[in-house]
Amino acid sequence: MNPVFDTTRTDTQTDHVGRLMDAMEATQDATARAAKDTMLTPRFYTTDFKAMDAIDVSPVRAEWDKLMAEYESDNNQDHFKRDAAFAEEFKVLLPQLSPELRQEFEDFLISSCTSEFSGCILYNEIRKKVNNPDIKQLMAYMARDESRHAGFINQSLKDFDLGINLGALRKNKAYTFFKPKYIFYATYLSEKIGYARYITIFRQLERHPDKRFHPIFRWFERWCNDEFRHGESFALIMRAQPHLLKGVNKLWIRFFILAVYATMYVRDHTRPMLHEAMGFKSTEYDYAVFRITSDICRQVFPVEVDIDHPVFRRCMDRLLAISLENDKARARGGVVGALQRAGCGVRAFFTFARLYTLPVIKRELPKEIRMAPVW
C-alpha cells in the first residue's frame, strides 16, 4: 500500500512522511534558489565549441604536458570523502549555529555548489563536443574535479535537508553564451579567486580553530589546489594565444577583473555573519582575496587593477550601497519600486564606469608561466 494513503499508519509514520515531504520541498527550494539568476548568483555557460576545438597549445607544450601529468596522478582522488570525525563534528557544532548564521552558511553552500557544478557542466560539454585531444583531456580532468567538489558540498547541504537536485538544475537553469576568449578570462579568474577564497578561509581557521563552525572547512586546503591547477590550465591556454593578452583585449581583461571583483564584494557583504563567525570582517576578507588573486594574475594578465586606490575602495562601497537599495526597491514593488530600481541601475552603471576609468598597473608577463600555490 502506498504509505501516504495508508489510513492505519501511526503518528510516527505521519511524522516521517511529513518530514519526508518537508525535505522534498526543501530540496525543491534549494534547487530553485540555485537555478535563480541574478547579478550576484553563479551562472551556467556555453560557448563556441568549434573555436575551442581549434586551440593549439604547442607553444606551451612542455608546461602543458607537465600539468597533464599532475592531473593524471590525481592526488586528491581520496580527498572528497567524509570521515567519521566529520559527522561527529557536525553533530557537536550544529546546535551552536545561530539561525542567522545558519541561513548565511546555507546560502554560501548553495552558491558554492552551483558555481562548482557550473564548471563541471561547462567542462563536460566542451569535453563532449571537441576532438582536439589536448582540450578533450584537460576538460575531462577538470570536470572530474568539479563534479567531486559539487557532490561534496551537496552532501553537506543534505545535512540541512537542502540537497540540490543537480540533474534538474542542469536542465532548468539558463545558460549564458560566452565567446571562448571571455570564457578564458572569466573562468581563469573564477578558478584563481576560488583558490584565494578557500585558502584565505583555511589559513584563518588554522590560526583560529575555535572559529571553525563546520567540518567542511577542514577540506579546503587540498581542495583549493584543484582550483589553482584549473586556473593554471587557462593561464597556459591564454599564454599559448598571446593575441588574447594584447591590444583591445587588455580592455576586456580589465572589464572582467572589475566585474568579478565587484560581484564578489557585493555578494560577500550580504553575508556579514558568515565572515564574522570566522573572525573576519567581510571587507578585510575580500581585500585579502583580491590581493592574492591580483598577485597570481600577473602570470597572465598584462594589466592589474589598483585595489588600494581610494576611488576603487569608494566605488566598491558605493556598488554595495546601490545593490542594497535595489533590494529594497524590489521588495517594495509597483511603479515606485520599478523607478527606484531603474535609478539604481543607472547609478551602478556610472559607478562601474568610474572604476573602469581608473588607471591600471601595467605588468610584464613572466617567462615562466606556471606558479605554485604557496599562499
Ligand SMILES: [Fe+2]
Ligand atoms: Fe571546484
Ligand SMILES: [Fe+2]
Ligand atoms: Fe575549478
